[in-house]
Amino acid sequence: MEWVDRKVLQQLAEDIGQEMMPVIIAVFIEEVGEQLSQLRPLYEQGEWDALARVAHSMKSSCGSYGAMPSYQQLMGLEAASKQENATEALNQLLLLEQSLPQVLALLADYV
Template sequence: MTDWQRLQQRLPLLDERRLEQLEGELGAEVLRRLLGLFIEDGRIQGEALAAAFAEQDLERMARHLHSLKSACGSYGALRCQYLGEKLEQCCRRRQREPLAELMFAWQAALADTLAQVRLHR
């Protein structure tokens, strides 16, 4: 098992403290709407990333990943943020070796994260 695999397994899907902080700052209703947008954008961006991956378009992947990891960080989606960072680094460095493995881990983390976010809405 690689270092990134060990670390990503220890990261929570969602940082509950971050969501509580956002709720305190924004209010429950605003946070609920924003989480809905996060779910929708995550789905759309995730599909676009998968298409770029299928075409092995590393530049396009890096652009989608940059946007996704930023959104994940904003909402405390720590595992997706971490894996997105690792994937973006691979794309920018044109490292194809761990790309598929990271991509599959990221897709699984995104699906699990979005499912958990739905529970908060």
């Protein structure tokens, strides 16, 4: 599985400049890593609105960096949270907990 669409990263580098890539990727890794650590506690506490908000924010970030599997999982997590569907939310969360660390490790090579 391709965790990150390299074409998206290449376009991002063209848009902002190659020299800025390590800076913005470092920010992405920090912010999304922090948000990832918030998801499980929000799920376990049944904080559906907060879970949907964090998932929405992460979804946008992942899409911008080409992390399409994580993007899809976050889209599913956001939708399940809005419906308060605990089973589907957990399913998406488990998938995300597998995919997103792969994305962050791959992007760390750019920093």
